[in-house]
Amino acid sequence: MSGASGTAGLPLSGLRVLDLTVARAGPTCVRHLADWGAEVIRIAPPASEGGEIAGDQDGFDYQNLHRNKRALQIDLKTPEGLALFMRMAEGADVVIENMRAAVKFRLGVDYASVAAVNPRVVYGSISGFGQDGPYGHRAGVDQIAQAMGGLMSITGVPGAGLVRVGIPIADLTAGNLLALAVMMALFDRTKTGRGRWVHTSLLESMVFMLDFQASRWLLAGQVAGQAGNDHPTSIPTGVYPTKDRPIALAASSPRMWDRFCDALGKPDWKARPGWDSRDGRSDDRAAINAAISEVTATMPSLHWIEVLDTAGIPCGAINTIDQTFADPQVQHLQMAKPVAHPRLGDQKLVRTPINMADIGWDIRSPTPDANQHADAVLGELGLSPDEIDRLRAARAIR
Structure with missing residues (x-):
């Protein structure tokens, strides 16, 4: 498979990534890799099996998550689809998934299975609660991780009830941490010649993000409560009125x-x-x-x-989000980057917050439709038009 255009000079140019992720945590990890030059092939399930429908693909959330990728749909439940995925995995550097812990084993795309055809692969996983243990079988979503991880107990105004954070912080943190783990494993591969399985979970990420509130309990025996807009320990830190706005x-x-x-x-x-x-x-x-x-x-x-x-x-x-993007410093930082979508027209997406000296960055391509690059990707893999047609006839691809 050839790399995506426009990646020359980016630090991850030449890296091949197979993206099996759904929802948000996994795509957050992959977005880092795609933004910095990796060739990412998003492998979505057929729409009837949980793949994104057209309306979701056109929405603001999906468009912001999946830029700088190519995409095709493979039904991994078919023997032909699984064989095709394994053929792609032979030449991949990284595979990322965030299925429930047991699902990848049922599908036959777990780390051991992929490593059997490609020992150099770095395989990254995100689950709700960990790959094993008493909750390892559970499905996990951000708000449940916020609740069970302790964050909701310290968020909000005292006496006003428990409050979730207004962003999917467990999803985002798990994705960010998995991207870091993948890069560490890739660096280790330069010394060992072998890949490895790296994984985290929404719950682990949330507990990690408690940070000083966690060590406050572990080392000082103090159970933090809600502090509203006050900092729990540093005074004065908070929100104060002025003549026009706080x-x-x-x-x-x-x-x-x-x-x-x-x-x-x-x-x-x-x-x-x-x-x-x-x-x-x-x-x-x-x-x-x-x-x-x-x-x-x-x-x-x-x-x-x-x-x-x-x-x-x-x-x-204290800005509303529209005021944030109108702020002169935010505009100077160019946090809203333009991209032209062939169907949806001109868009602005949130750029990566990472800056590297002497390396320019831009959104190279808009988010693809779920099956936009099937023929191109499979042709680069060496499949003939007849072979591609047979895969479609077997409903292994769309």
Whole structure:
């Protein structure tokens, strides 16, 4: 198979990836690889077996997940479809899947089966709860991982009920971490000559993302609760009113607290009993927040952002998503990248947040239809038109 056009000079150019992923976590991993030059072949199941229907393909979510790929549909449940996949796997560097843990074994596309035809393959998996164990058989989705992983218990305003995070953070984190694991395994392959199976799960990723809240329990025995917009341990950090709209600010270190008090015209706060130490400010956070709010409410948000920025205090507007993309810094960073879709017209997609010196990056191709590249990919694999026709007749491909 030949590489996708326009990848010369990108760090993953020449890498061949077979993408068996669905939903979001797996495609998030593969998107990193595709964005940075890997030749990615998305292998979707037939629509009748859970493959994306046309309406889903045209939606904003699908379009943002699957750019820079080629695509075909293979029915892995047919002997011919499985044989075709294994033929493709012989020349692949990476295979990524996020099926329920047992499904890949039932289909015969698990790591051991693929490695039998290609020992150099790096095989990446994402599951809901792990590849084995008491919950290993369960299907997993982001919100369940947020719930079971502890995140919902610390999100939201105290007393107002449990709240999920407004993005699929477990899916995204699992995808990001699997991409990192794949790259580590590829680097290890340069020394050993062999691939390996790397995997993570939504639950593992969510527990990992608890970070200091997890170590707070493991090392200090403290069970964190909801803190609303306050930082759990660093005061003052949070959301404060202004004359027009709220702002977020953080001034928790001793040096920042001193500069913050001066910037607000309240130098006496620095010497107020209890407010002159980190622990004291934490104990009296409600009074400190109320005092700050009284001051910030007297002037517009832009005034305080300029004043605090001059003083070196982290601060910013609280944007809606349309305001985020209108922000001059976000526009400078070119986070919305244009691409022309042959059916849907001009689009803007979210670009990779990774920057590499002296390497340009762009969206090389829009998200393909599910079976757009079947003939081209199979022709590059060496199949004749007659062989392709026979696969279609057997309903192994569409």
